[in-house]
Amino acid sequence: MSEVLHLGPLAEDALEAAADFHARLLPSIEMTLLGGADPLTLVFLPAGGDHRAWRLAAVQGLARRFAPSRLNAVESDDAKAIAATQGWLAEAGGVTGQMLSLDGNGAAGVLYPAQ
Secondary structure: OOEEEEEOOOOOOHHHHHHHHHHHHHHHHHHHHHOOOOOEEEEEOOOOHHHHHHHHHHHHHHHHHOOOOOEEEEEOOOHHHHHHHHHHHHHOOOOOOOEEEOOOOOOHHHHOOOO
16 A cells, blocks of 8 residues: 655754654654555655755665665655655655655656556
C-alpha cells in the first residue's frame, strides 16, 4: 500500500522546525511505518536551504530503521508534482531514504503519458 503523509506547516526557523518534527510528527510517522505503509512518501512544504540537512537526516534514519520498507520525502506544495512523484516512487523498488525537491516542471507527461 503506497501512502503519503503531509507534514506541516513547520516553523520557518530550521532548529524550531526540527524540534517540532521530532517531538510531534515523528511518533505518528513511526506508527504508520509499523502499520505496514510501504512505500511511504513524506511531503514537506518548501522551506529555506537550512532545513535540508535535518530533513534528509530524518528521512535517511527512518529508511534505515524500517528497512526493507521504503520511505522517501518530497519538498513541494504542488499537488500534481507530488502525485506524479509518488507514482514514480511506488514503482521504483530500489529507491529509499531520498528527499526530492520538486518544482512542478518535471517529466510526468513523459513518464506517464495521458491515456
